[in-house]
Amino acid sequence: MGFRVIAAEDRVVTTTDWLTSRHSFSFGDHYDPSNTHHGVLLVNNDDVVAPLQGFDQHAHRESEIVTWVTSGSLVHQDSEGNSGIVYPGLAQRMSAGTGVQHSERNDTWPDRPGAGTVPARFVQMWVMPDESGLTPSYAHADISDQLRDGGLVAIASGDPRVDSAIRIANRSASLHVARLGAGTSIKVPEGRYSHLFVVAGGLEIGGTRIDEGDAVRGEDLGGESLTAVSDAEVLIWTMDRDLRDLMG
Numbered sequence: 001m002g003f004r005v006i007a008a009e010d011r012v013v014t015t016t017d018w019l020t021s022r023h024s025f026s027f028g029d030h031y032d033p034s035n036t037h038h039g040v041l042l043v044n045n046d047d048v049v050a051p052l053q054g055f056d057q058h059a060h061r062e063s064e065i066v067t068w069v070t071s072g073s074l075v076h077q078d079s080e081g082n083s084g085i086v087y088p089g090l091a092q093r094m095s096a097g098t099g100v101q102h103s104e105r106n107d108t109w110p111d112r113p114g115a116g117t118v119p120a121r122f123v124q125m126w127v128m129p130d131e132s133g134l135t136p137s138y139a140h141a142d143i144s145d146q147l148r149d150g151g152l153v154a155i156a157s158g159d160p161r162v163d164s165a166i167r168i169a170n171r172s173a174s175l176h177v178a179r180l181g182a183g184t185s186i187k188v189p190e191g192r193y194s195h196l197f198v199v200a201g202g203l204e205i206g207g208t209r210i211d212e213g214d215a216v217r218g219e220d221l222g223g224e225s226l227t228a229v230s231d232a233e234v235l236i237w238t239m240d241r242d243l244r245d246l247m248g
Contacts, residue, residue, distance in 0.1 A: 002218065002219060002220075003194070003205070003206070003216050003217060003218035003219070003221060004216070004217055004218075005208060005210055005214055005215070005216055006024065006214065006215040006216075006217065007213075007214055008022070008211070008212065008213025008214050009213075011023055011024055011046075011213070012027075012030040012032075014027075014028060014029070014030070017050075018049060018050040018053035018054075019047065019048070019049055019050070019053070020047070020048045021045050021046070021047045021048075022045065022046040022047075022213065023043075023044075023045055024043075024044035024045070024046075024197070024215055025037060025038070025041075025042060025043060025044060027043060027045060036243075037242075037243045038193055038195050038217045038239075039172075039173070039191075039192070039193030039194075039195065039237065039239030039241065039242055039243070040127045040128045040170060040172060040173050040193075040239050040241055040242065040243055041125065041126070041127055041173075041193075041195050041237050041239065042063070042126045042127065042128065042243070043124065043125060043126035044123065044124075044125050044195065044197055044215070045123065045124045045125075046121070046123050046197075046213065047120075047121065047122055047123075047124060048119050048120070048121045049072075049074070049104075049105075049106045049119065049120045049121075049122075050106065050119055051106055051116050051117055051118060051119065051120075052105075052106060052107060052108075052116050053105065053106055054074070054075075054103065054104050054105030054106050054107065054120075055103060055104045055105065056103050056105070057079075057101050057102065057103045058101065058102070058103070059099060059100070059101050060094070060096035060099070060100055060102070061096050061097070061098065061099045061100075062096060062097070062098075062128070062129060062132050063095075063096045063126045063127070063128065063129070064093065064094075064095055064096075064126065064127045064128070064129050064156075064168040064169055064170055064173075065093065065094045065095075065096065065124065065125070065126050066091065066092065066093050066124070066125045066126075066127075066155065066156050066166075066168070066175060067086055067091075067092045067093075067094075067104075067122055067123075067124050067125075068091060068092075068122060068123045068124075068125075068155070068177070068199075068235060069086045069087055069088050069090070069120065069121070069122040070088060070121045070122060070123065070199050070200065070233070071088060071118070071119070071120065071121045072087075072106060072118050072119055072120030072121060072122075073085050073086065073087040073106070073109065073112060073114075073115045073116070073120055074086045074087075074104050074105070074106060074120050074122055075103075075104070075105050075106070075107040075109055075115070075116075076092065076094075076102060076103070076104055076138075077102065077103050078094065078100055078101060078102035078103075078136075078138065079100055079101035079102065080100060080136050080137075080138065082094075082138040084140060085109040085112055085115060086122070086140065087112070088144075089142055089143060089144030089147060090140055090141070090142045090143070090144075091140060091141050091142075091143055091155045091156060091165050091166055092138075092139070092140040092166075093138070093139045093140070093156055093166045093167075093168055094136075094137075094138050095129065095134060095136060095137045095138070095168070095169055096136055097129075097133070097134035097135050097136040097137070098133055098134065098135065098136065099136065100136040106119070106120040123197065123199065123235060125175070125235075125237070127168065127170050127173050127237075127239075128170065128243060129168075129169040129170055130158070130169055130170050130171055130172075131169065134169055139166045139167070140166065141165035141166050143155065143165045143177075146165075147177070147178075147179050148179075150178070150179060150180055150181060150184055151178060151186060152176045152177070152178050152186050152189065152236070153165070153176060153177050153178065154174060154175070154176050155175045155176060155177050155235075156168045156174070156175045157173065157174035157175065158170040158171045158172070158173060158174075159171055159172065159173070159174050159240075162174045172239050172240040172241040173237065173238070173239045173240075173241075174189070174191075174237070174238050174239075175235065175236070175237050176189060176235070176236045176238070177233065177234070177235050177236070178226075178233070178234055178236070179231075179232070179233045180201075180203070180226075180227075180228035180231070180232050180233075180234070181228060181231055182228050182229065182230050182231055182232075183227070183228065183229075184227070184228055185225045185226060185227040185228070186225075186226050187222075187223050187224065187225060187226070188205070188218075188221050188222060188223065188224045188225075188226055188236065189222060189236065189238050190221070190222025190223070190238065191218075191220075191221060191222065191237075191238030191239055191240060192219065192220060192239065192240045192241070192242075193217075193218070193219055193237075193238070193239040193240075193241075193242065194216070194217070194218040194219070194221040194236065194237065194238050194239070195215065195216070195217055195218075195236070195237040195239075196210070196215060196216040196218070196226070196234055196235070196236050196237075197214075197215045197234065197235045197236075198210050198211060198212050198213060198214050198215070198232065198233075198234055199212070199232075199233040199234060199235060200212050200231075200232060200233045201228060201229075201230045201231050201232025201233060202228070202229045202230045202232060203226055203227060203228050203229060203232050203234060204226075204227045204229055205224055205225070205226050205227075206224055209229065
């Protein structure tokens, strides 16, 4: 059992005139062979997109992509005919499978006042699927009501033991979220590999303080108290395999 903290300021950053993207792992032009993944988690990007800007149509293959918007909103459209707006409290999953084109833009949207008028911040996470060659698919679910209770809420999972809002094509991986009031605690769920990302606020685990943008990478965690030292939001992946297990 053990963990290490990756401080927010240690992440590499991609910036353009409309995007600030902070990468927890190697991504795009930022390649570090010692930092390519943790468990089966390949990408944990913390992105801010300017109003009426975003990622135009681009391709993905063989990845399970989960998007969690923390402020503003994001409009999704893909080559499979799916479209919708993602906002705080709504979890989204796109399974790229054999190949899909999609766009993600901070645009206006009917019946969503204010959409496209303020910066959109979101965390996008990619995990490997168990199998290649799957048909592309899409799902989303609003979990705002469950989040009000302050406990762990399962956003996405492929584990048959975990009842999650949306399903992913990886039986070893589960993503939870919690919104905690100052002074309240949760227990870290068990996993061979764990990845905690502080979306907002500050928390303490094992006597160590972690703040917005910090991440924890752990092995064989489970049952440790995670206590909010201020109002906080945290995303927690638990994984029972490593990428090398999937690659054989």
